[in-house]
Amino acid sequence: MNGTVVDLLAGNARHAEQFADRFDDVQDAQHPAAVTVCCSDSRVLQDRMWGNEQPGHLFTVGNIGNRVVQRGEGGEEVSDDVLYPIAHTGTGTAVVVGHTGCGAVTGTYQALADDRTEPDGIEHCLSLLAPHLEAGVAALPDGLDAAEAVNRLVEYNVDQQVASLVESERVPGAVDVVGTVYDFQDVYGGQRGEIHVVNVDGERRVDALRDDHPEIEDRIGRIWEY
Template sequence: MDSRILADLLDRNDDHVAALPPGSFDRHRDDQRPGVVSVCCSDSRVSQEGMFAVDEPGYLFTSGAIGNSVSAVVDGERVLDGSVAYPLGHTHTEVLAVVGHTGCGAVDAALTAARTGEFPSEPGVRADVEALLPIVEDGLSDPRVGGGAADGKGGDAAGENRGDGAGPSLRDRLVEHNVHEQVAFARGREEAADATVYGFVYDLHGAYGDRDGAVYLVNADGERDPAALRDLVGEERADHVGTLLGR
C-alpha cells in the first residue's frame, strides 16, 4: 500500500477545496446543465478540465475513453456511449466535443494490430483496441491518411513516431482520422441529432503548431475544410484550426 500517493491525493483535494470560491456549488447541488460534454482519450497527459481552463463545477461534463471513443456495444449493437448520451438527453447539454491527442497509445496499438495481428493481453483493453481497428484500417487505405497503405506496411509506416520535422507521423494522421470517424458516428445517432459536434486534437508533440497543450479544431458538424473552420472561429482564433490530412 502506497500511503505517499494517498497523502498526496488528500493534500491535493485540500488545495482544490481551498481554491473553490464560496458558493461554487450553490447552483449545482441538485441539478446540472453543462454546456459541453467532452470525450477525451484516457491519458494522464491530457486533462479535459485543464485544456479548457475549467476551474468551476457545472460547465464541462467529462468522459474519458481509450481512443476517445464515443461508442459502446450493447446486445451486439454499437451505440452511443451512455456517458455521452446521458448529458445530451438529460442535462440539456447541446455541444459534444470529441478530443483526440497526438501520440495516442490506443491508435498506436490498433496500428500494431493492423500490421501484426497482435493485441494487448488485457481483455478490456483488447476490446477497446479492437473497436479502433476498423477505423485504423480504413485510415491506412485512405491516401490522405495512410498513403494507400491498405496492409499497414506501406506509406509512412516507418514514421509513426517521427519527430524529426519531416512531416506529420502516420500515427498522428490516424489520430485525426479517428476523431473524424468518432464525430461521424456521434452525428449519426438519434441521441445526438440536436447537438453540435466538434472534433479537436490536443497537441503535445508539435504536430500542428509550436504551442504545447493547444487544441486544434479539425471538424465541426462534419465540416473538415480548414478555410471553412477558420471562418467559423474567426480571425482571432484561426490559429486553433489545423489538419494533418491532405485534401
C-alpha cells in the same frame, strides 16, 4: 498509507479550500454547456486544458482512444456516458478531444498491421476503435514513420468519432459536434497544450472550416487532409 494517496489527498485538500464556495448553484442539479470526450491518457488534462475551474460547466468523459461508441444489443451505438448529458441535462455541444501520440490509436494501428494482442479488457477497447481506423490505415501515405502515421490516425479517429455522433439517431441534430486534437508533441506548430479544431459537424476541410468559423481561424488546422 501509500505515499501517492497521501499526496493526492493533500492536493484534494487544497482543491476543497479553493472550491468550497463554487458548488452553491450546482449542488442539486447540473446543466453543463458541453460534454467533452477525451482520452484518459495522464497527459490529457481534461478540465485544465479549457481553463475550466467552474463545477458544472463541463461533463467530462474519459476513456482510452476518446471513443463515443459502445456495443449494444443491436450493435454499435453512442455510448451512454456520452449520451447522458445530451439526453438529461440539456447539453447542446459535444467535443471529441484526441491527442498527439495517442497510445490507444498506436495500439490499434499496430494490431491492424501485425495482429498484436492485448489483455482482454484493453483488447475490447481497441476492437471498438479498429473498425473505424482500418480504412485510415489503408489510406496512409507511403514513407511515414510510426509517429507520423499515428498522429495522422489520431485525426482520422477524431473524424470517425464525430461521424458516429453526427449520424446517430440517438443524438439530436441540433447538437453541435466538434472534433479537436490536443497537442503536446509540437506537431501542429502552436504552443504545447493547445487544442486544434479539425472537424465541425463532419466538415473537415480546413479552408471551409476557416470560412465558416473566422472567429477561431487561427485554431483550425490539420496535418492530414485525405
